[in-house]
Amino acid sequence: MVTSSSLVYLIGLPLFGATFLLLMGRKADKWGHLFATAMSAGSFALGVAHFLAMTNRATEERALTQTLFSWIKVGDFDVDAALLLDQLSICFVLLITGVGTLIHIYSISYMAHDENRRRFFAYLNLFVAAMLLLVLGNSYLNLYVGWEGVGLASYLLIGFWNQKPAYATASKKAFVMNRVGDMGLSFAIMIAFATMGTVSFEGVKEAVERAGTPALTAMGIMLLVAAVGKSAQFPLQAWLGDAMAGPTPVSALIHAATMVTAGVYLIVRSNFVFDAAPTAQLLVVIIGAITLIFGAIIGMAKDDIKKALAASTMSQIGYMILGAGLGPIGYAFAIMHLLTHGFFKASMFLGAGSVMHGMNDEVNMRKYGALRKFMPITFITFGLGYLAIIGVPPFAGFYSKDAIIAEAFNSGGVKGVLLGSVALLGAAITAFYMTRVMVMTFTSKARWDDGTDPHESPALMWLPMVILSIGSVTSGLLLYRGDALKNWLYPLFDHGDHHELHEELLPHSVVTILAVSMVVIGVTVALLKYQFKDVAAVAPTDVSWATRFARNDLGQDAFNEAVFMRPGQALTRGLVTVDEVVIDGAVRGVGSMAVDSGSTLRRTQSGYVRSYAALIFVGALALLTVIWVVTQ
């Protein structure tokens, strides 16, 4: 393992930016955004330098480590605060700092009129630093710090406009639901510590063979819980839609491109655990499959452009989780989809932000329409992202998503057929709802409110969108061509005997044809429904129960409320009662018992010496009686 002393600056630059801007206060208002952007860009440049250096090294020497300090040293248990930059981390570093920097640039303009822009940039920098720590940590404990850090940054940024109670509530909701996942991660760390005595990736990887399957399954499930919480997967998905309360760049960076994919990273990083725990791995694919359909269905019903995109994010991460759950054959594709998704989803979110910017912050797509003519650049960049996400060749999503669908089919047996069908169905639905978004926003008839003056956004905003859309066009091909990413990541995963197990159910070309035809069906239906018919400017209310159910996020909030919140409240109330009656009662009881016994015994304390003497006399009598009885 090669050591390096410059890894810390990857994190250090944005962390310094965040600290500096928060400490400087209003003094930094004028240039804070530029400073933060510079920090992020510096980190990106460093990441690129590391990447270039890495490509020049031999495969087995690519990973870099840096030990910062000895963090926890208790007996045999020794955790260093150390960083690890390997082939997997560098993908994330580039994605985080690259997309992050673009979004910093975008935000300069987007947040120009917000008086708290400096604080916003400080939080963005904080997020970048925490996310980098998450992907660079060399142990679960270091990862955990970053994990919590991004949770904090996400909380701060969702609630950035916390003067609106609904937004503040949304941030709290995201925070609380993330806690459930965080608990899973902490349990996973505890299991690793208890059964393997180590929490570093290296150590756990080596200890996997020694650890029993039950422990690994438990750890795998707990890691999955963590991933589910952070990546808004079923059943902890409810926070993502509300997280759209944050400024749009935040939605683009945190709740589309990077943070929500941390769950995928965690699963891929823990590949050695999941490979050894088939039950946990099966759960991973099940969760992924459920979520990709779940998110897609919600996406069909949403009129809020950001919420539709959020539902799509959920669904796309479902694909990644599905891919990651397929084992060594899927990890690379999960990461590939993650990277391409980072491009096209960020591009679309920024596009949505641009639309909102030009439409007086209107988010309801039923109030859009015909924006193609007014926002050509936004239309083009958004459209490229759209083509990428629905999987039209040769755009990015085509390669990554098709690969996952194909591997799902190839995972063998009934499972393979089921997963493949679900993934295909998801692709069709994705095509439908993304076309719906596209059509309702850009190509259908205008349905604006009076006084709306749609206009293209300034260059500082469309430039990042252009760059990202270029990424969404090319990244798929670049990563897929010659199995570039697969080979890049290959040394990280244990491919063992999986090759024999997996037989090809369907050839890749058949899957591609199937997938493309599903996309065509989806797009056609959407076009028929929205392009060639008028879209109501107000959401129709006489809709089927299914639509209503989907609009209500498939009852996720009602479910959470009924299953978790109400019993939780009841439990809390019960505990308060128990606290008041039993615990306080015991405490007060002890007190009043002491007082009562004291006031009772006080009567014997007359203060008269003679009564004390009498008591002694009686005591002596008792003693004599005892002697009498004993010597009987």
Place this chain on the structure above:
Amino acid sequence: MLEIATPEAILFWALAPLSVVAALGMLLVKKAVHSAILLAWVMITLAIFYIAQEALFLGIVQIVVYTGAVMMLFLFILMLVGVDASDSLVETIKGLRWIAITAAVGFGGLMVALIGRATMGRSYVGLELANADGNVEGIAMLLFSDYVFPFEVISALLITAALGAMVLAHHQRANHRPSQREQAIARFRTGSLGDAAGLPGPGVYALHNAVDVPALLPDGTPAPTSISATLKARGDVIESANFQLDVVDPTVKEEK
């Protein structure tokens, strides 16, 4: 069981009931002085018993130290505190007397029963051998060999106690003691002029001029302040009316 009465038995059966009676009397008499005298009697009885039990030295010490010194101390303090402080025998703490008597009956009964059980059928050694060289010599032997350290310790205790008693009994004046001159000035400054001459002296006319008879005021009533409070409390005051002359009848002419 008939036993020939030895001199010691006669002594015991003569003196033991007396000592018990004296002890009970201690509890029942009203005046502390009487209690002290009764206690002295009990102690003398015990001293006799010591001597009868071949503890000559202790018997003498009992009389000299206890009956002599300690009892004198008691009497001295009684004098100091006030012989007049006669005890009321009415119990003020409810039920205490009954508790005491019940406990005493139980205690005494159990003690006697236990002693009976413990000494049943035992013989005793007697001090003929131990006192072979004389009782005082025997005790001295022990005191200055085996018990020399306790002896020294107890002497330290005695000195400490003497010192402690002095400290406790020492009366630190809180304020300046007024001199005679100051008292005289204060008498004139404060109070009525009637008190200025000091308290009236006791005594009535020439018939009975004594400290236990109050003086008469000009209007013929006895002056309470002319009698010592101690005498009054003790009830040793003689009414001055006893000595008052018959009312002079002005109509009666003195006979020649």
Place this chain on the structure above:
Amino acid sequence: MNPYNYLYLAALLFTIGAVGVVVRRNAIVVFMCIELMLNAANLTLVTFSRLNGNLNGQVVAFFTMVVAACEVVVGLAIIVAIYRSRRSASIDDASLLKR
């Protein structure tokens, strides 16, 4: 004569002394009752000395007398001190600890 009789006598005197401590209110009388109890104990010691045929009991009785003397000296000094501040030799009056 049976020397055990002295033990019975001592027990009786001790009991009477104990009752006196409880019943009498005059501090000086109480003290005298305590002396009575100590004397009763001394009598048993002297008697035991005779029963066992050595002089240890008498020596201990001697020590008891000294301790009793100390106790009387200090105790009476306390009584005098209390009397001085309270003008009373009744031990019931010195019951202020209750309040």
